[in-house]
Structure formats: C-alpha cells, structure tokens
Amino acid sequence: MRILTIVGARPNFVKVAPLMDEMSRHPDLETILVHTGQHYDHEMSRAFFEDLEIPEPHVNLEVGSGTAVTQTAEIMLRLERVMEETQPDVVVVVGDVNSTLSAALTAVKMGQPIAHVEAGLRSFDRTMPEEVNRVLTDAISDFLFVTEPTGVDNLLREGRPKERIFLVGNVMIDALRRFLPHAKHRALPPELCARSKHNGGLAGSYGLVTLHRPSTVDNLWTLRAIWEGLEEIAKEVPLIFPLHPRTQNRMKEGGLCDSWQDASNGVCLVPPMSYLQFLKLQSEATLVITDSGGVQEETTALGVPCLTVRENTERPITLSEGTNVLVGLNGSRLVQEARKILRGEGKKGQVPTLWDGQASARIVRTLVDQIRPDHLSETGGYALPSRDWRPT
Numbered sequence: 150m151r152i153l154t155i156v157g158a159r160p161n162f163v164k165v166a167p168l169m170d171e172m173s174r175h176p177d178l179e180t181i182l183v184h185t186g187q188h189y190d191h192e193m194s195r196a197f198f199e200d201l202e203i204p205e206p207h208v209n210l211e212v213g214s215g216t217a218v219t220q221t222a223e224i225m226l227r228l229e230r231v232m233e234e235t236q237p238d239v240v241v242v243v244g245d246v247n248s249t250l251s252a253a254l255t256a257v258k259m260g261q262p263i264a265h266v267e268a269g270l271r272s273f274d275r276t277m278p279e280e281v282n283r284v285l286t287d288a289i290s291d292f293l294f295v296t297e298p299t300g301v302d303n304l305l306r307e308g309r310p311k312e313r314i315f316l317v318g319n320v321m322i323d324a325l326r327r328f329l330p331h332a333k334h335r336a337l338p339p340e341l342c343a344r345s346k347h348n349g350g351l352a353g354s355y356g357l358v359t360l361h362r363p364s365t366v367d368n369l370w371t372l373r374a375i376w377e378g379l380e381e382i383a384k385e386v387p388l389i390f391p392l393h394p395r396t397q398n399r400m401k402e403g404g405l406c407d408s409w410q411d412a413s414n415g416v417c418l419v420p421p422m423s424y425l426q427f428l429k430l431q432s433e434a435t436l437v438i439t440d441s442g443g444v445q446e447e448t449t450a451l452g453v454p455c456l457t458v459r460e461n462t463e464r465p466i467t468l469s470e471g472t473n474v475l476v477g478l479n480g481s482r483l484v485q486e487a488r489k490i491l492r493g494e495g496k497k498g499q500v501p502t503l504w505d506g507q508a509s510a511r512i513v514r515t516l517v518d519q520i521r522p523d524h525l526s527e528t529g530g531y532a533l534p535s536r537d538w539r540p541t
C-alpha cells in the first residue's frame with residue numbers, strides 16, 4: 150500500500166514524526182512524504198526535521214508565504230502533479246493548517262481516500278482560519294482519527310458515519326513521550342542562558358510564553374494589553390518568549406520591542422526554538438502562557454499549568470481533565486491567574502485516556518486493516534471506502 154503524507158507547517162512536523170516512524174515498521178507500506186513549503190525558515194522547518202528524526206521529504210512544493218488563498222491554491226496546483234505521478238492508495242493529512250485543507254481538497258478531487266489525523270476538534274469560531282480548515286477537511290475525509298471524545302461527538306453531529314471515526318489518542322503526545330528523555334539533555338541556546346541568567350531565570354522558576362495567532366497578535370490593542378500583562382507577571386517571575394515571525398513583525402510595528410536584546414523588563418525575547426529545546430523548557434517551566442493548540446495539549450501531558458490567551462479552545466479535554474485555564478484576550482485576568490500559579494494554587498490535572506504514546510500505532514494498524522489487497526478494485530487500485538455519507 151502506498152501512503153502519501155503531507156506536511157507544511159511547524160505543528161504538522163511534530164505530528165508526522167511518530168506516524169512516519171510507525172509506518173517504517175510495516176514492510177508492506179511504501180511511504181511518500183511531501184512538504185508543501187508553507188513554513189520554510191530553518192527554525193520553523195528544518196530544525197524540526199532534525200530534532201524529530203523525520204526522513205527527508207521526497208518532494209518540497211516550495212509554496213512559501215502568501216495570502217491564505219494563494220497558499221491554498223498554489224499547494225493544490227503543485228500537489229496535483231505529485232499525486233498524478235505517485236498514485237497513492239491513501240493520503241494522510243494532519244492538523245488544521247492551510248496545507249492540511251489544500252492537500253485534502255486535492256485528494257478528494259482526484260478520487261483518493263483521505264485520512265485526517267486530529268479530526269473532530271471544534272472551537273465553533275469560524276473566524277479562525279484553522280476552524281474552517283478543520284470543518285472542511287473532516288467533511289471530505291474517509292478516515293477520521295480523533296484525539297478526544299468531544300471530537301467524536303462533533304463528527305457524529307455533523308453527520309459523519311460512525312464506522313469512519315476512530316478515537317485513537319494523540320500523535321503529538323506520542324512525539325512528546327518518545328522525545329522527552331532526549332529533550333532533558335538538550336543544551337539551550339547560549340544567548341538564552343546568558344540573558345535569562347541576567348534576569349534571574351532558568352536556574353530557578355520561569356514562565357514560558359508563545360503567541361502567534363492572528364486574533365492575538367494582529368490587533369495592536371489586544372497585543373499591547375497582553376504584553377502589559379506579561380510585563381506585570383515578569384516582575385514576579387522571569388519569562389522566556391520565543392517569537393514566531395508573525396509576532397516579531399507585529400511587535401516591531403507596534404513599537405513593543407526592537408531587538409532580541411530587549412530583556413530589561415524581565416521578558417526574554419528569543420528567536421523560535423527547536424522542538425527539543427522548547428520541550429525541555431516547557432517540561433521545567435513553572436507556568437506556560439500560550440495561544441497555541443498543541444501547547445495546551447503538551448502542558449496537559451506534562452502536568453505543567455497552562456494559561457491560554459484565547460476566548461475558546463477546540464481542545465476542551467485540556468480544561469476538563471488537564472492543566473489548562475482559558476483567560477481570554479484579557480491582560481488583567483492573565484496576571485490574576487498567573488499569580489495563582491505562582492502562589493502554588495495552579496490547576497492540577499490528569500493525562501487523558503489514550504494519550505499514552507500509542508496513537509500512531511493505532512492509526513497505522515487501522516489503515517493497514519481497512520485498506521487491504523482483498524479490497525482491490527477492478528482497476529487494480531485499492532477500493533475507495535464508500536462515500537455514501539447520509540447521517541444514520
């Protein structure tokens with residue numbers, strides 16, 4: 150069976166690492182990895198392939214940055230040729246980025262079965278580009294691999310047939326479990342150590358910050374309110390803040406920071422970090438402040454208190470079972486909740502069932518069982534799963 154897997158952006162790389170590793174254990178599987186090139190900076194892409202030991206992609210479509218429409222359309226145009234040449238039996242897409250939707254659209258137009266890993270998550274906020282990507286990808290996928298029970302409910306409510314939905318756990322946590330021991334021994338960038346030592350950080354307790362969503366960083370008023378909250382928290386605990394390119398640009402435009410050196414207020418700004426460095430910092434942090442989806446899950450798996458600077462989350466299990474607290478786009482609530490954590494009153498959570506490091510094994514097993522040679526169609530390819538999707 151030939152499986153074509155598509156990645157494009159930073160969170161995708163973490164998810165495909167355990168999947169590619171698992172696929173390599175099945176001698177009957179031929180795997181092809183395609184990188185769309187949505188993320189292309191060394192720190193946003195190659196550094197992740199190195200840390201996560203992901204094989205070199207067979208093809209890089211090199212689409213680069215652009216508007217969401219250009220990015221989506223370009224990926225489709227370039228991917229069509231690759232799919233024509235490779236004729237995969239199933240196309241695997243992960244997560245909710247523009248590359249995910251583009252690849253799923255291309256596959257469905259070419260009549261190829263699609264497996265969506267991390268299906269069913271819903272924030273119910275259609276202003277988020279990721280929510281639109283999730284809803285549309287799930288609507289056309291044939292295998293829906295889900296991380297938490299609410300995802301199953303969402304898909305059933307949207308009329309997806311239950312025999313296509315598989316609650317398998319979380320591939321991002323597979324990666325975390327596999328790489329945490331390596332991360333613990335990972336050296337941190339010397340400039341980070343030097344600067345945070347200057348602020349009393351790293352040796353003692355510190356907070357870790359990540360913000361990059363358009364809804365958090367694109368509006369200067371919102372960004373300023375959160376930044377002021379961070380400066381307030383940094384009076385009590387040093388903060389380390391690796392900056393996504395989008396956030397760095399917005400902070401420069403808004404006059405909030407000029408350079409990496411600007412750490413006099415206790416907030417240490419650094420370039421984006423590699424997977425292992427970030428995982429090490431996360432696992433040893435006193436608190437994490439984020440607007441990322443994956444970081445909400447990783448902190449829950451690590452048992453580290455997490456404050457999510459968003460009005461909603463598509464990962465509600467991190468609230469109901471994990472260490473996550475939603476603080477909204479509100480600087481003063483952020484400070485209030487951070488102080489609680491610093492007083493030792495942070496939320497204690499538990500790790501959700503099935504987040505046990507075995508999700509990739511369940512996914513690959515399911516694909517191997519479901520798309521078998523005895524399902525060969527008359528034309529010689531593997532038979533498509535039924536696309537008769539009337540709600541039951």
Ligand code: UD1
Pocket residue numbers: 158159160187188189190193194214215245246247248278279361393394395441
């Ligand atoms: C994308 C995902 C988001 C994910 C995030 C992780 C979508 C809709 N969003 O957002 O869900 O959480 O990746 O990082 O797909 N840029 C660089 N170098 C790079 C990549 C991007 O400088 O390697 C800059 C470009 O100016 C670009 C901007 O960052 O325009 C935004 O990049 P883009 O890929 O459009 O989306 P992200 O904000 O990274």
